[in-house]
Amino acid sequence: MDIAETVLRAHLDAGPFLSGVDRGRWRLLVMTWPHAIIAVSAAERPGAPCEYAFRFECTGYPQTPPTAQPWSESADAPLPPDRWPGGRSRVPLAFNPGWKSGQCLYLPCDRHAIEGHDPWRTQHPSLIWSPQRDITQYLQVIYELLNSSDYSGLRSS
Amino acid sequence: MAEREDIELFVQGEGIRDIVLIKAKKGGAVRDILVAAREAGLSVVEGVVLWIEDEESPIDLDAPIASTQIRHLGRVHLHRCRKVAVNVTFNGVQKAETFPPATTMKRVKRWAVGPKGFNMSDVDAAEHVLQLTGSAERPDEDIHIGTLVTGSQCSVSFDLVPKVRVEG
Numbered sequence: 001m002d003i004a005e006t007v008l009r010a011h012l013d014a015g016p017f018l019s020g021v022d023r024g025r026w027r028l029l030v031m032t033w034p035h036a037i038i039a040v041s042a043a044e045r046p047g048a049p050c051e052y053a054f055r056f057e058c059t060g061y062p063q064t065p066p067t068a069q070p071w072s073e074s075a076d077a078p079l080p081p082d083r084w085p086g087g088r089s090r091v092p093l094a095f096n097p098g099w100k101s102g103q104c105l106y107l108p109c110d111r112h113a114i115e116g117h118d119p120w121r122t123q124h125p126s127l128i129w130s131p132q133r134d135i136t137q138y139l140q141v142i143y144e145l146l147n148s149s150d151y152s153g154l155r156s157s
Numbered sequence: 158m159a160e161r162e163d164i165e166l167f168v169q170g171e172g173i174r175d176i177v178l179i180k181a182k183k184g185g186a187v188r189d190i191l192v193a194a195r196e197a198g199l200s201v202v203e204g205v206v207l208w209i210e211d212e213e214s215p216i217d218l219d220a221p222i223a224s225t226q227i228r229h230l231g232r233v234h235l236h237r238c239r240k241v242a243v244n245v246t247f248n249g250v251q252k253a254e255t256f257p258p259a260t261t262m263k264r265v266k267r268w269a270v271g272p273k274g275f276n277m278s279d280v281d282a283a284e285h286v287l288q289l290t291g292s293a294e295r296p297d298e299d300i301h302i303g304t305l306v307t308g309s310q311c312s313v314s315f316d317l318v319p320k321v322r323v324e325g
Contacts, residue, residue, distance in 0.1 A: 014175075014177075014178065015167055015168075015175055015176035015177040015178040016175055016176050018167075018178055019167050019176045019178075019232075019299055020299075022167070023299065089322055090320065093323055106323060107323060108323060117325065119325060120323070120325070123321075123325070124321070124323060125293035126288065126293045126294065126295045127323065140297050148283055148284070148320075149283035149284065150283075
């Protein structure tokens, strides 16, 4: 087994991730290396789902940051843009299906998003991926956005 | 999965940086949880006492686990500090309060933005976060305040800062 897969599986079975599962903040749906599909709970909004699934691509984990995209569990395919989370300010910037064809989230902790955004390292140091931590640092960022006052429900609503 | 006679507990505490899941004997005394934590590789210093999350008082270490509110998948905290002094600075103004070490960051923030803190509106409160003074670290809402104590002082200082848009 790839060392990165071993580490990720260990992290998915460790306190920080399982604590979030126990709180109902997120849950593992499928693990098929190098992908892990994880559902993250969202605040209740009219017509919106209670959770969104994200497919994390974890090659090189944890030295290399993961990258995540909204995912349709039922279709096992990228989530259609109109089903992405929406909001007023921070949320639509982070969940932007028009950026890089919707293949990642526009967040400093994302492997693809950080490329070419070196100023983020000083502007948003709390959101930069740390290889010393685990996948919950990315999940916490998503969870915070989906449970913020900024989040308004589906992007299409 | 724990065996029938075991319970699993989420442990935080002094010198323990992450939330750690350990197994303990359901039929033992509270003190046995400290032993289980050491066996799980955690650094458990002499003199620690045990709290249940968000409770005001520690649990008697000699009490049988079954006689306490400790349950399977419960959350406990190990620390020598009986209280943690919390200072929060916002716009140059400082507010202070003390909390048991097993208090979650969620509760600390609720105080900081509430009437006894900086009395923010719900909207403003939701768009601010507690950041450890002198660092970029913004502890998650599940983290216990005692986990953030460093050195011999039973205190932690934060800045209350706005969540900013990621753009550029």
